Amino acid sequence: MTVPNTKAGVAATGTGVRSRPRGVLPALCVTQITSWGVLYYAFPVLNPAITRDTGWPASATTAAFSAALIVSAVVGIHVGRVLDRQGPRTVMTAGSVLGPLSLLVVAAAPNLVVFTAGWLLAGAAMAATFYPPAFAALTRWWAPDHIRALTVVTLAGGLASTVFAPLTAVLAEHYSWRTTYAVLAGILAALTIPTHALALRAPWPPAPHAGCHQSAAGPDPAVRSRAFWMLAATFTFSGFAMYAAVITLVPLFLERGYTTTQAAWALGLGGAGQTLGRTLYAALARHTGTLTRTATLVALGGLTTTAFALIPGPYALLVALSVLAGIVRGNLTLLQATAVTDRWGTTHYGRLSGLLAAPAHTAAALAPFAGTLIAGPLGGYPALFAVLAALSAAAAITAIGTRPARTSTRART
Numbered sequence: 001m002t003v004p005n006t007k008a009g010v011a012a013t014g015t016g017v018r019s020r021p022r023g024v025l026p027a028l029c030v031t032q033i034t035s036w037g038v039l040y041y042a043f044p045v046l047n048p049a050i051t052r053d054t055g056w057p058a059s060a061t062t063a064a065f066s067a068a069l070i071v072s073a074v075v076g077i078h079v080g081r082v083l084d085r086q087g088p089r090t091v092m093t094a095g096s097v098l099g100p101l102s103l104l105v106v107a108a109a110p111n112l113v114v115f116t117a118g119w120l121l122a123g124a125a126m127a128a129t130f131y132p133p134a135f136a137a138l139t140r141w142w143a144p145d146h147i148r149a150l151t152v153v154t155l156a157g158g159l160a161s162t163v164f165a166p167l168t169a170v171l172a173e174h175y176s177w178r179t180t181y182a183v184l185a186g187i188l189a190a191l192t193i194p195t196h197a198l199a200l201r202a203p204w205p206p207a208p209h210a211g212c213h214q215s216a217a218g219p220d221p222a223v224r225s226r227a228f229w230m231l232a233a234t235f236t237f238s239g240f241a242m243y244a245a246v247i248t249l250v251p252l253f254l255e256r257g258y259t260t261t262q263a264a265w266a267l268g269l270g271g272a273g274q275t276l277g278r279t280l281y282a283a284l285a286r287h288t289g290t291l292t293r294t295a296t297l298v299a300l301g302g303l304t305t306t307a308f309a310l311i312p313g314p315y316a317l318l319v320a321l322s323v324l325a326g327i328v329r330g331n332l333t334l335l336q337a338t339a340v341t342d343r344w345g346t347t348h349y350g351r352l353s354g355l356l357a358a359p360a361h362t363a364a365a366l367a368p369f370a371g372t373l374i375a376g377p378l379g380g381y382p383a384l385f386a387v388l389a390a391l392s393a394a395a396a397i398t399a400i401g402t403r404p405a406r407t408s409t410r411a412r413t
Contacts, residue, residue, distance in 0.1 A: 020141050025149060027199030028134045029156030031096070031192045035129040036157055037164025038188040039099055039122055041271075042181070044250045044368075045168040045264050049177040056112055062247070062372045064116040069243075069365025071123025072130070073358045079127050080136065080354025087204030088137040089196065095128025096192035103185035107178045129192065131157065132357055135337045139349045140205060147282055150337045154278045158330050161271030169264040227343065228356070230401035231294075235336060235360035237395035238298045241388040242329060244367035245305050246270075249322070251372070252381040256312055266315075266322045273326025274333070281334040290342045295399040297335055300328045302392025309385035336360075343404045 043065050051058045079091055102125055105118030127133075134153055142149040164184075171180040249270070253263035284293060304325035311317060340352045375384040 021199070021202035023199040024137065024141060024202070025152055027195045028138070028153045031092070031129065031195050032131065032134060032153055032157035033160045033163060034188055034191045035096075035099065035126075036160035037167075038103070038184045039126055039129075041161040041164050041267070042168040042184055044247050044267065045165050045260070046172060046177045046180060048250070048254070048260060049172055053177060056115070059369065059373050060112055061115070063369040064112070064119040065247075066365045066367070066369035067116060068119040068123035068126065069368075070362055071120050072126035073361030073365055075124050075127035076132055076361060077354040077358050079133055080352075083133055083136040084349070087140075087200070088133050089200035091128045092133055092137075092196040092200060093193065095125045095133075096189070096196050098122075099125035099129060099192070100185040100189035103181050103188065107181035107185065129196075131333065131337065132353060136349055136353065137200070139341060141202075146341065147285060147334070147338060150334060151278050151282055154330065154333050154337070155275050157333075158271050158274030158276075158278055158326070162268045162275070163271075165264045165268040165271070169261050173261075225404060227402050227404040228352075230398050231339060231343070232356055232359050234294065234298060234395045234399045234402060235339075235356065236363045237391050237398065238301060238332065239360040240363035240367045240370075241305060241391040241395070242301055242332065242367075243364035244371035244388050245308065245325070245385060246329075247368040248371045248375065248381055248384060249308075251375070252308065252385065253318070255381050258315060262315060266319050269319055270322040270326035270329070273323035274330035275326075276323075277327035277330025278334055280327075281331050284331065285338070291400070291403050294335060294339075294402055295396050297328060297331050298392060298399050299396040301325070301332060302389045302396065304328055305385050305392055306389040309382045309389060312382075343402075 047058065047061055047065075050056065050061050082091055098121060102118050102121035105121060106115060107118075109115035109118055131154070135150060138149040138153060139146045168180060168184065171183060175183070246267070249267050250260070250263040253266060254260065258266075288296070304321065307321050308318075308325070311321065336357070340349055340356065371384055371388075374387075375381050378384050378387065
């Protein structure tokens with residue numbers, strides 16, 4: 001039997017030595033709210049002002065943002081490998097430095113080429129600071145009780161849009177979009193650089209030994225399995241639909257006659273719904289199987305998107321629907337965070353998660369551009385939401401095939 005680590009500032013899980021640095025959870029809560037809020041949720045609020053001020057087409061500015069998300073997906077594969085070996089401190093601190101610098105490039109961009117270059121840099125920052133590296137850190141430090149830790153951080157992260165969408169709208173009412181992004185870059189630097197540098201200093205524990213549900217031969221058998229690719233397809237379809245709906249929610253509201261501020265509040269309160277939804281995930285995980293949970297949550301995401309397509313108002317009802325959609329998104333985030341450990345364990349979490357997330361993140365990256373591009377030919381944003389709902393239904397069908405072979409399946413979390 002292994003002897004629990006009793007050093008100061010470290011707790012044991014009871015299943016081997018697992019250091020749990022005291023400052024990690026609150027630190028990642030702060031940095032996830034700030035990173036997502038500034039690098040992601042500010043854009044849909046500011047994009048109408050960007051296109052009005054510059055004359056650049058909305059499809060072009062959204063394509064730049066989508067390019068950032070594609071870079072994030074690609075870079076995330078390498079980030080996952082580095083995290084497995086070295087831990088999160090260097091990666092996440094570097095991302096915290098790059099994020100504000102990239103936004104300053106965006107804010108000062110004299111043309112679309114420089115604007116796009118700034119977003120490409122932001123994509124690398126996203127790969128190093130968003131949920132995947134945070135999830136890898138928590139899964140290694142907290143396993144097997146990682147669902148609790150993941151829930152705490154995603155509860156905070158769910159407030160990113162609640163805090164930063166309205167804040168961005170208020171700043172945009174008083175300043176230009178360029179000044180607004182400069183202010184947000186300063187907030188991002190002040191809150192994330194020192195936090196990641198100081199709070200993630202704890203020793204990185206070795207990967208757990210492969211057990212009966214974890215392949216000692218490495219991650220390749222899991223990657224080659226049918227379940228892995230069906231899961232990748234599920235998250236790809238669902239991710240495209242979900243992120244296209246989030247980014248185009250503001251234009252949907254504007255098309256229906258609501259103001260930018262009203263749309264920003266609806267988007268922000270959807271973030272509060274995400275926080276509420278994440279409080280329910282642990283209970284859901286205890287009472288449902290992995291396969292049932294996956295298919296049900298993806299299908300529910302499609303139902304909320306359908307409702308947006310069909311219901312034009314009143315405003316209070318649309319806000320309530322945004323909160324409900326946020327509840328589902330909150331659960332989907334934790335579903336994706338635990339997908340690898342539920343099926344293949346924690347040994348190769350960083351690499352498997354990076355590979356699994358790459359197509360989903362690429363689809364999510366293309367979603368803002370594709371959604372904006374096809375909304376016109378479809379006849380408007382309600383029709384776009386109907387198409388996204390159909391894509392979610394396809395994801396729910398592929399979810400049925402995500403159960404691994406019995407020999408590689410882990411015990412229920």
